[in-house]
Amino acid sequence: MANKFNKTIISFVESNFVQQFIIGLIVVNSIIIGFETSPDIVSSYGGMLQLIDRLILAVFVIEMLIKIYAYRLSYFMNGWNIFDFIIVSIALLPTYGSLSILRAFRIFRALRLIKNVPKLRFIVEALFHSLPSLSWIFVLLSLVFYVFAVVGTKAFGTDFPIWFGTLGASMFTLFQIMTLEGWAEISRTVQHTHPFAAIYFISFILIASYTTLNIFIAIVVNTMSEIQHHDNAEQIQAIESIITDERSELINDIKILKEYIVRLEKKIERT
Numbered sequence: 001m002a003n004k005f006n007k008t009i010i011s012f013v014e015s016n017f018v019q020q021f022i023i024g025l026i027v028v029n030s031i032i033i034g035f036e037t038s039p040d041i042v043s044s045y046g047g048m049l050q051l052i053d054r055l056i057l058a059v060f061v062i063e064m065l066i067k068i069y070a071y072r073l074s075y076f077m078n079g080w081n082i083f084d085f086i087i088v089s090i091a092l093l094p095t096y097g098s099l100s101i102l103r104a105f106r107i108f109r110a111l112r113l114i115k116n117v118p119k120l121r122f123i124v125e126a127l128f129h130s131l132p133s134l135s136w137i138f139v140l141l142s143l144v145f146y147v148f149a150v151v152g153t154k155a156f157g158t159d160f161p162i163w164f165g166t167l168g169a170s171m172f173t174l175f176q177i178m179t180l181e182g183w184a185e186i187s188r189t190v191q192h193t194h195p196f197a198a199i200y201f202i203s204f205i206l207i208a209s210y211t212t213l214n215i216f217i218a219i220v221v222n223t224m225s226e227i228q229h230h231d232n233a234e235q236i237q238a239i240e241s242i243i244t245d246e247r248s249e250l251i252n253d254i255k256i257l258k259e260y261i262v263r264l265e266k267k268i269e270r271t
Contacts, residue, residue, distance in 0.1 A: 009070040013063065022063060023116050029056045030110040060088050060109070080115045087112055126224040133219045141212050145171055148204050155200070159193050177201065178208045 149170035156164040
């Protein structure tokens with residue numbers, strides 16, 4: 001009976017209506033927290049905003065407690081539930097005195113949209129699954145940075161110590177160039193004394209900005225495709241399992257019906 005009650009609770013909490021309601025509260029709560037950054041709005045409507053904020057937080061806490069009651073310890077076996085628990089727990093911390101800075105952390109409640117919106121959750125999961133491959137992109141990029149930083153320091157360090165005076169300064173300059181922020185100005189300035197510097201800068205941009213970025217995107221897209229394929233395979237397997245169970249039940253019902261018909265025919269023959 002208790003298990004059936006838990007399933008009913010889970011079905012209600014995870015229903016589309018409840019989830020859409022929670023998403024709406026998250027959006028409203030995020031807007032309210034944004035309003036609280038305006039002194040004029042706070043002076044006029046601060047009390048009302050605080051009341052609404054506490055009511056929404058109460059709903060979040062109730063939702064979390066209901067899920068913990070229904071799922072028991074298995075609630076903490078899900079990474080998204082742990083994420084939810086941390087976000088709501090942060091909001092419950094005291095926000096007075098030296099801990100008033102924690103009030104700013106309430107905006108993290110907006111991140112609950114990631115968990116409650118399937119498309120956002122799918123993207124984040126794809127990024128996390130891509131981390132092992134992306135780590136090698138980071139290694140490759142670090143190697144490229146190191147090589148070009150050494151070359152830049154040796155070639156341009158004497159004439160342009162601000163940009164290439166040390167290995168660290170060179171790597172920082174290369175990072176700026178990779179973002180394509182002011183790279184043309186740096187390149188033209190260096191070319192006044194080093195005409196072949198254009199080859200250096202263009203080569204670095206092609207490798208670090210375009211090639212590496214495209215590889216990064218390709219890995220994420222490929223991971224998203226694999227996750228989607230895996231989810232589709234699981235859905236197909238679940239449907240096949242349901243069909244198999246239904247077929248077995250249908251076959252059993254047919255057998256029972258045949259046995260009943262046989263017994264009925266025998267009974268008719270006796271009479």
